[in-house]
Each structure stands twice: as structure tokens, then as C-alpha cells.
Amino acid sequence: MIDIHSHILPNIDDGSENMEMSLAMLRTSVASGVTDIIATPHVNRHGVIPAWQTIEEKAEELKRAAQEQQIPIRIHTGAEIEFNGDVMRFLEKGSRDYCLAGSPYVLLEFTDQTQPDIAEHMLFALQLRGFWPVLAHIERFPQILADKERLLSWAEKGILYQCNAGSFTGYFGPKCQTRVEELYHNGLIHFLGSDGHRVEFRTTDLREAHEVLDKLAAKEKKESLWQQAEANAQFILKGRVLYPDVPQKWQKKKKGFFSRLFG
Template sequence: MPGNMIDVHCHILPDIDDGPSDFEESLEMAKIASRDGVCKIIATPHINDNKYTIQDIIKRVDQLNRLLKENSIPVIVYPGAEVSIGLDPAIIPKYTLNHTNYTLIEFPHNHLPSFAGKILSWLISKGLKPIIAHPERNYSIIRSPDLLLKLLNKDIYVQITAGSLTGDFGVDIQYCADFLLDSGKIDMIASDAHSKKFRTPVLSEAAEVASTLVGREASQRLVSTNPAAILAGEEIH
């Protein structure tokens, strides 16, 4: 039976970033996702410069969907991107998740840029809904989660990575993920998968961990209901 989970952050496209090496591996990743209960995936390659356009991403997504159909793998892939906060802000609105107003923003891992709040406010003023990718893996936020809490408002959303909750990145990151989840600031859990071997596209184990922390209903919202709202460009409640 196909699952109902939706992965909003996954490096499943080949030949564009540090994701899979070819479409063969993309298909293997989709099989892993499907077996885990994931039915839809937003492809979110890293965008750190102007090299790849959203059209380049859409082209690869179309090709992957054709291959998924040919191989009877019950997963649908949608176009998106993981955009570096260091990118020229004027370019960021070109890269949204499935043509909606949601945009996935990546901070550097080693610090929280002083201009982060300004950029997020500017994006909101342009009608975008920024989603902060995996803040629990940012060293400044790990040391002081308050830095993230101060940055947030009702127009900013937060995604944590499944592996952070299951301890794959160590105890500090796991503790930070638990704390943020517990504080009710997390809107979705995503895989941030990069390959078929390491950081694979699975969500079920993290969803189980989340249910023990915040309850089954809230956990379902994080891996299914809220991601569905993002795909449809609807409000997250």
C-alpha cells in the first residue's frame, strides 16, 4: 500500500549538486522512499549561484517522473530548490517549491549570518514564505537555540532533518532537534537525502521519534499534512 508521507527536502536529481550520480541512483532512492511510506518528493538541489535555472530543475524532474512511471515506482517528484541565504536576494524568488510561494532557505552550517533576519523579512515583503532548512544543524543555533526563536515569526517556517531526530548527526544536533520540536516551532520533517547509501530518503523512523515527543497526530502533520499544504501552496495551520 503506498504511504502518505511527503518529503519536501530531498537531493534526488542527478548531475546538478552533490546528490545522486545518475538517474539510476535517483530511481534507487525513490524505491527506498516508497518502501518507507513516502509517496511524493520535492527535488531540492542546492542553489549557491546562478548556474542552474528552475527550468534546468524542471527538465530533470520531468525526466525522472517519466523513468519512475516506466519502472512502476509509485513516487511523484516535484520541482524545488534549497537556496543559499548568501545568494543575491533578487534571485531567490525564482526558486520556489513546486511553483508556490514557499522557498527553502539554507543557512551556512558554521554560523548564523548577521543579515539572515533582513533577508527573510525582504523575502516575506515580496510575498514569499521562507522555510528555514535544518536549523538544528547550525553551530550557532546548537549553542543557542534562542537565536532561531528570535528570528521566527508567523511567516517563517522551519524544517528539521529526519536524521537529526534519529541521532545520525550526533547528540548535540539530536538534542537541538528535540528542543525545537518540543518548543512547537517545527513545521515539517524532511529527509535532506543525498544518495541511496548515506542520508537516504526515509522519514518513518524520525516520524516515530517525533510521535514519542509530540504525539502521533502532530507527527503526522510534520511528515504529511504540512508538506501537502506546501505542495498545494496552501497555508500551514
């Protein structure tokens, strides 16, 4: 698996507190079957924009430490960028600073205040600058998912969606789990990430999610999202454009017998 969303760099955001914790998080990733992980520290949250050079230097330090500890994982640089007007100021055309693994893909985080109409104009403006937007943990933003037609339209125009593996296990609550299952049912999850922050909570452990996804695939008799997301993430590492299939219309999830009976 390729984990495209993590906060493993030490002492740069609300993720890992130190090198020891970062290495423990990497060991957990390896135990989960992760071969590659993209470090995506928060950028532009509360107006704080770490220098790209700082992110690269911390990633190199972590790579050296992981090699010394013989932790078999490849670490790539990136960022999770809060999506507001400042983004247009520091994501400059032709630059790959703050992008995922040196590619044109850029991981963008909405907020509870994000307005879909405004976001749409900004997303397409970024595309005109040559960036390929990936929306982080899209299942956490009901105001975005409320407009199904817009969600499908964005995907048709090249906007891609990442979901947190923990959403499938219920870690982020039942409402978030319901939304991620709806996205899964409609084939609108392109990438998975741990969004790992610490070792005590919000970890990089993907094993439970892997089991849930395999059970869903077996139930529906199709390829597991685990494998699909890994294959899609290869496009990021190779800097290639991903053209996923997009459903023509939103399919409502069928209710079970008792849900239909009791509403």
C-alpha cells in the same frame, strides 16, 4: 508522508549520481511511506546557480522514468538555496522559480558563517517580495538556535523551520540530536525532510525516524510529529499559508533523574 527536502535529481549537485540511483532513492522513499517528494537540488552553493529550466527538465525526466518503473510517488520541483547576498539578485518578486512545488514557499540553507542579524533583514526583505521562507535543517546551526527569543520571534513573523528526519535518530551526531529534540519539545518543527543524497549514505529512508517520532509521541501522549509534518506539507503543495502555533516562551527540556543527580 511528504518529503520536502531531497537531492534526488540525477547529476545536478552532490546528490544522486545517475538515473539508476535516483530511482533507487525513490523506491526507498515509497518503502518509507512517502507519497510526495520535492526535489531540492543545491542552488547558489559556491556561487553555482543551475538554471530553473534545467531543474524542471531533470524532474520531468525522473517523473517519466519513475512512471515506467511503476514507482508510485509524485515528484515536485524546488531547490535548497544557500542564503547569502546573491539570493536577493535571483529571487525576484512575482517569480516562482526555485520555489517549492510552484508555491511561494522557498527553502533556504544557512551556513556556519550566517549572522543572525543580517539573516533577519534578508528574510523579511524576501517576505516583502512575496516569498514564504522555510529554513532548511535549522538544527544544524547552533549560532541561530542560541538566541531562543529570536527563533520564536521569527516563527511568529512567518518564518518556518524544516528539520532532517535523521537528526532524530542521531545520524548527524548527538549535539544535533539534542538540538532537534529541543525544537521538537517547543513545537518549532514545521516540516520534515530526508535530505537524502545517495543510496549508500544520507539516504531517503525515513523508517527509523518514523519509529522514533511515534515513540516520542506515545511518551508525551500527543500527536506524532510525523502526522503533523505531513499535514503541514499539504499547505506547500496547495500553495496555502501555514499559520502554526508558536509558544510564548522557550521551554527547557526537563532532565531525567540521573541527569539532575550528576549534572
